[in-house]
């Protein structure tokens with residue numbers, strides 16, 4: 860999907876991923892986690908990407924759902940992203956941390972000047 864880089868479209872992606880995850884058999888809690896993670900990824904593509912559009916791919920397999928969010932925006936140097944200090948919480952800087960804690964696998968690739976990709980995966984039937 861090619862999505863306009865506007866915050867009002869995040870809800871559309873949340874609804875879409877929720878419908879796909881529901882159809883695949885994820886439970887309500889897992890679907891909530893996927894929705895939150897995907898919304899953070901989209902918000903980053905909009906807020907930090909600073910391009911006209913961003914792109915979302917849904918990769919459905921029998922055992923997992925992967926969501927790939929890509930922008931052709933300004934990118935960043937991933938090694939310079941600071942881990943949040945949870946003992947001294949401040950506003951912002953939690954998005955990627957939240958994505959990593961809610962999803963089973965997360966890959967974030969970015970380069971200054973050439974955009975970013977975040978790929979997040981949730982496995983089906985991983986009872987905790």
Ligand SMILES: Nc1ncnc2c1ncn2[C@@H]1O[C@H](COP(=O)(O)OP(=O)(O)O)[C@@H](O)[C@H]1O
Pocket residue numbers: 899903904905906907908930932933934935940950951952953954955956969974975
């Ligand atoms: N799509 C993106 N394009 C460019 N930089 C990004 C992108 N996603 C994340 N980043 C970088 O990673 C940092 C951490 O992201 P995040 O944890 O979501 O915190 P926040 O969005 O509140 O700054 C951002 O401040 C930004 O520098």
Ligand SMILES: [Mg+2]
Pocket residue numbers: 899902903952953954955
């Ligand atoms: Mg963010």
